[in-house]
Amino acid sequence: xxxxxxxxxxxxxxxxxxxxxxxxxxxxxxxxxxxxxxxxxxxxxxxxxxxxxxxxxxxxxxxxxxxxxxxxxxxxxxxxxxxxxxxxxxxxxxxxxxxxxxxxxxxxxxxxxx
Amino acid sequence: xxxxxxxxxxxxxxxxxxxxxxxxxxxxxxxxxxxxxxxxxxxxxxxxxxxxxxxxxxxxxxxxxxxxxxxxxxxxxxxxxxxxxxxxxxxxxxxxxxxxxxxxxxxxxxxxx
Numbered sequence: 095x096x097x098x099x100x101x102x103x104x105x106x107x108x109x110x111x112x113x114x115x116x117x118x119x120x121x122x123x124x125x126x127x128x129x130x131x132x133x134x135x136x137x138x139x140x141x142x143x144x145x146x147x148x149x150x151x152x153x154x155x156x157x158x159x160x161x162x163x164x165x166x167x168x169x170x171x172x173x174x175x176x177x178x179x180x181x182x183x184x185x186x187x188x189x190x191x192x193x194x195x196x197x198x199x200x201x202x203x204x205x206x207x208x
Numbered sequence: 209x210x211x212x213x214x215x216x217x218x219x220x221x222x223x224x225x226x227x228x229x230x231x232x233x234x235x236x237x238x239x240x241x242x243x244x245x246x247x248x249x250x251x252x253x254x255x256x257x258x259x260x261x262x263x264x265x266x267x268x269x270x271x272x273x274x275x276x277x278x279x280x281x282x283x284x285x286x287x288x289x290x291x292x293x294x295x296x297x298x299x300x301x302x303x304x305x306x307x308x309x310x311x312x313x314x315x316x317x318x319x320x321x
Contacts, residue, residue, distance in 0.1 A: 096251070096253070115269060136313040137252075139308065139309075139311075149308070150274040152308075175213075184252065186252075186309070188301075188309070195240075195301065196242055196257055196301065196309075197254075197301070197309045198254070199251040201250065202251050202253055203249045
C-alpha cells in the first residue's frame with residue numbers, strides 16, 4: 095500500500111459528460127501529480143500541485159482542470175468528455191524536502207467514456 | 209528540459225534469462241534516478257533508486273547503477289522469473305519536493321516459462 099488513495103477505482107460515463115477524480119496523498123506529502131496512461135500514449139504528465147499551488151503543467155487539455163485543497167487532497171475535473179479520454183488516471187504524491195523525494199502512486203482510476 | 213529515454217518494448221525473455229533494459233537521461237543538475245514497475249492492473253511501484261553518481265540501487269534481484277559519465281541508469285537482473293512480467297519505467301527527479309518526476313515511455317517485459 096503506497097498510502098495514496100484514489101477514488102473511484104472505475105468510472106463509466108457518456109461522451110459530453112463531466113467527472114471528478116479524487117486523490118488523497120500520503121500523510122504529510124505536499125506535492126501531488128496527475129498522470130494519464132492510455133494504451134497508445136504511455137504515461138503522460140498532466141499537472142502538479144505543491145502545497146495548494148499549481149507548480150508544473152504538462153499535456154493537460156483545456157477541458158481538464160485540477161486543484162489541491164487546503165487539506166492537500168486533490169481533484170482532477172474532466173469535462174466535455176470524448177471517447178479518447180478513456181484511460182487510467184494516476185495520482186502520485188511526494189514529500190516536501192530531502193533528496194529522496196520519489197513519487198508514490200495510487201492504484202489509479204480507470205475512466206471509460208462510451 | 210529534463211528527459212528520459214528508454215528502450216522500447218516489448219521485451220520477451222525465457223525464464224532464467226538475463227535482463228537489461230536501457231535507460232539514458234538528460235537533466236540539469238544532479239537528479240535522482242528511479243525505476244518503477246507496473247504489474248498488470250496495478251499502479252506504479254518504486255522498484256529501486258539511486259540519488260548520486262556511482263550509487264547502485266537494488267531490490268528483488270534487480271540492479272541499476274547511476275552512471276553520470278554516460279548519463280545512464282540501465283536496469284539489470286541476472287535471472288528473470290515469470291512473475292517479473294510487467295512494465296518498467298525509468299524516471300528522474302531533481303531534489304526538492306516541488307520538482308516533478310519525468311518518466312520514460314515504459315518497457316513491457318514478458319517472461320515465458
